[in-house]
Amino acid sequence: MQLLIYLIAYPILLLISVLPFRLLYILSDIVYFFVYYIFGYRKKVVRKNLTLALPHLSEKEQLDIEKKSYKHLCDMFLEMIKTMGISNEEINKRFVFKNLEVYNSLEKEGKSIALMCSHYASYEWVVSMNSKIAYEGYAIYKPIQNKYFDILVRKIRSKFKAHLIPIDKSISLIENNFDKNIKSLYGFASDQSPIVRKNSYWANFMNIEVPVYVGAEML
Numbered sequence: 001m002q003l004l005i006y007l008i009a010y011p012i013l014l015l016i017s018v019l020p021f022r023l024l025y026i027l028s029d030i031v032y033f034f035v036y037y038i039f040g041y042r043k044k045v046v047r048k049n050l051t052l053a054l055p056h057l058s059e060k061e062q063l064d065i066e067k068k069s070y071k072h073l074c075d076m077f078l079e080m081i082k083t084m085g086i087s088n089e090e091i092n093k094r095f096v097f098k099n100l101e102v103y104n105s106l107e108k109e110g111k112s113i114a115l116m117c118s119h120y121a122s123y124e125w126v127v128s129m130n131s132k133i134a135y136e137g138y139a140i141y142k143p144i145q146n147k148y149f150d151i152l153v154r155k156i157r158s159k160f161k162a163h164l165i166p167i168d169k170s171i172s173l174i175e176n177n178f179d180k181n182i183k184s185l186y187g188f189a190s191d192q193s194p195i196v197r198k199n200s201y202w203a204n205f206m207n208i209e210v211p212v213y214v215g216a217e218m219l
Contacts, residue, residue, distance in 0.1 A: 013084065046066055052206075091128045100129075119191055141166065
């Protein structure tokens with residue numbers, strides 16, 4: 001079944017990946033219409049969170065943010081697919097690093113580096129950073145259940161010299177690199193909602209007490 005789903009979806013993803021950006025964002029607007037107006041994907045959750053986090057805004061202002069967030073979500077999803085066919089020249093044009101000197105200074109000091117990211121804007125394209133640095137770049141990630149899509153994601157990232165490391169193997173890899181004095185860059189995008197345990201760390205986020213991932217800090 002996994003292979004069948006992959007074989008059906010892959011040609012569609014490949015077609016999307018070669019679309020010019022103008023057409024890509026037109027398609028994104030169409031996807032937005034269906035996701036927001038037809039299917040209402042997680043709309044109740046989004047509205048509840050907006051009310052909790054931004055109680056000072058009017059319903060009209062919250063609705064405006066809600067619609068923009070869905071458009072942003074669809075843009076990110078299609079940009080992720082576009083990574084399959086995007087060239088180095090195109091990604092460097094559209095994803096600009098403005099303070100690489102901060103990173104370069106740490107490299108010169110001979111330190112391994114933890115890069116903290118979030119699932120925001122064109123975060124998928126941060127892998128292009130690997131073409132601008134000397135260190136090996138590793139991204140800690142949760143493997144996709146469909147093994148064929150997981151292989152595809154790994155292949156896409158390898159275009160930009162990025163190594164995907166399953167979260168359950170991250171500690172052993174980092175320890176091994178440390179023992180062998182292999183300087184590396186480790187990317188974390190730990191802004192999801194963690195499983196609540198007794199030892200969870202809680203913090204105030206937009207006036208709400210929430211559990212926070214601390215794996216990157218621990219490592």
